[in-house]
Amino acid sequence: MIEEIIYKNYGIHVEKEESLGQFPSFRSENVLYSIIPLEKLEQEELVERQKMSEHLSQQGDRYVSSFVMANHQSYISEADGHMFLLLANNVLAEGRDLRLGRKLALFHARARSITYPIKKCSRLGNWKILWEQRIDQLEKMWKDKLHAHPNNQFEKLFVETFPYYMALGENAIQYLADTEIDDNPSAMDAGTICYDRFANDTWSGKYCIKNPFDWIFDNGSRDISEWIRQHYFKNQQTYQPGLQQFLHDYQSVQPLTSFSSRLLYARLIFPIHYFETIEGYYSNPAEARSLQLEDEITVYTEKSVxxxxxxxxxxxxxxxPVKQMNIPLLSWL
Known part of the structure; x- marks a missing residue:
């Protein structure tokens, strides 16, 4: 059914289904298409994502998905009562990237020059309130489990370890608040296009696809810190060389300011890895997933030192250079 509607509305034959991230995708001739469902998306957000896509394409990024106009002169189509749109990418193979830090810095630099105001997709300046809300929600869950008494190993670990991670999160919030009071962002600290959790595999795979529906607008330190977090936990004994190379490559394009360095550090202090494990356990209690998350929380807590x-x-x-940049350290570490 969807194949017929795509041909009718766009004149495109669905030749071969592809697996490209979270969205249904297919190939037609030498173009890759992603089908984006629109039930939960507002018009303002759609416009922002289109503007970000257009901007990066104009800046010369060949891997950015473009919006496909339908025959009825709209980007939005309907199939079985559900709204959707199409994104297109030329087929461009992307080999294993040994200089990911540099590519990320170029991506941030290109995106930072966007003039269209991004509001719906923005997390810029919102970390503090989002972190506070996250801790409050988890603290309520923790109190419920504490009073009900944990009934398995995961809940036992949660009850025992949450106070430590709550304190760590509160330290991150204070460090962030002090940064926003004491330091002044420069033009290089302006918002840019980021990912929720940038990682080694974000731009890897059979094809490199930069999908506007994977993006948020934030300070570039978000992507750097989340790459570092993932790299550290995957390589706990040998993380230093890769981390140093990544930061060196990034700063060969865009040196970190004191403001971005402090935001990056605040984000590393905030234990998103632990909080997401707790949230994942209670949002999806399937047994196989629960055992995997139990292993994760065990590793995190046993190796917190x-x-x-x-x-x-x-x-x-x-x-x-913390002294040169006048960057404060955490006294209790």
């Missing part, structure tokens, strides 16, 4: 060591040595290891 090593993460503290990582935080303690981070600025020095990253080559960020």
């Amino acid at each position: 090593y993460y503290e060591e990582f935080l303690r040595s981070f600025y020095d290891m990253a080559g960020i």
